[in-house]
Amino acid sequence: MSDTPGAFAAPEANGGQPGGPGHGLASRGVTYDVSTNFETGQGPLSRAVWSTERMLEEIAAISDQLNCNSVTLYGSEHGRLAETANAAAERGLNIRLQPRLIDRPQPEILEHLAEAARLAESLRQQGAAVDLTVGAVHSVFTPGIIPGGAYHERMANVYGAGAHHLLVPTAAVDMAVMAPGLNEFLGQAVAVARGIFHGDIGYSAAPFEELDWAPFDFIGLVYQFLRRPQPAAGHLAGIGAYRQWGKPVYIAEFGTASYAQAEEKAFHYWDIVDRSTAVPTILPGYTRDEGAQAAYHLKMFGIFEQAGVRGAAVGDFIHPTHPYSDDSRLDLDMASLAIVKTIRDDFSDPASAYRFEPKESFQAIANYYAHGSFQAVRQ
Secondary structure (H helix, E strand, O other): OOOOOOOOOOOOOOOOOOOOOOOOEOEEEEEEEOOOOOOOOOOOOOOOOOOHHHHHHHHHHHHHHOOOOEEEEEEOOHHHHHHHHHHHHHOOOEEEEEEOOOOOOHHHHHHHHHHHHHHHHHHHHOOOOEEEEEEEOHHHHOOOOOOOOOHHHHHHHHHOOOOOOOOOOOOOOOHHHHHHHHHHHHHHHHHHHHOOOOOOEEEEEOOOOOOOOOOOOEEEEEHHHOOOOOOHHHHHHHHHHHHHHOOOEEEEEEOOOOEOOHHHHHHHHHOOEEOOOOOOEEOOOOOEOHHHHHHHHHHHHHHHHHHOOOEEEEOOOOOOOOEOOOOOOOOHHHHOOOOEEEEEOOOOOOOOOEEEEEOHHHHHHHHHHHHOOEOOOOO
């Protein structure tokens, strides 16, 4: 990356108001995890393997094959965030930078955010089209906002008793009661970010989070966190409620898994894996169905356009922790949001080299992004 200001050519801004029904999605993107400290059982990070060559290939696919004009880069590793952001900027992609640090003390998370803000400001000064989110779903991922000792426990407390057989709640959570604590932390986060970064700042919220959007420039929704499946009218009403803030609304992340009826599980799309044994296996009764995943994406694009959101990012490009297998019992990719299959050289080794292959969703999204109605991206 050049050190000369203006080294990156930012896409033309339109400066308009949030789009209305039929106006298309201005920002068309995908989320890309550079490595997050989720402690997946396959190592401390969500990507046990990191290769600059592989990352460059994946970013090229996002730009040139998936036809994205934006990419959301998230994760815990600042070096990988910087490397990937440089690659995305060189390809003219709009960058939404989103630091994520899971289950760490709040002061450490704020310092982690400050480092990401320094990266975002450096990119901005060099001409990249970049904005910054101060994280995602902090009520679950960050300790001290709602009850729960670790993020899985906090997630169980949010969804409540009976929502999932493995997520056993330890406390009842009323998100309206918890809203002041979330807003207080987000206020600190915004202050940290604005002290360093001079572009647009937002937050990626779960639909169940209640917060004050006044300090933010845009609204982001992590839409796969829906408590239950919704009809089109439910989606439109839920998204439409955010218009009261008079700010651009983005679907920061959405998707479902690659098996029949995954949509009906809403947030619990991932719940088809038996992890009680040494080798995780797909539970009986589930059938791989890439077409169903692709149909869900296209349906939701239509709903998002009708709702008048500014843009959407499909989550995720790739999930290396969920490799594909021809053996349906081992095909962990079925339980993943990813729109490409991870094919490991050694299926049983999380540190194995891998290649990716597009799924049906990839092709459907690429066609929609290339040929759907279009607006220039506002930065």
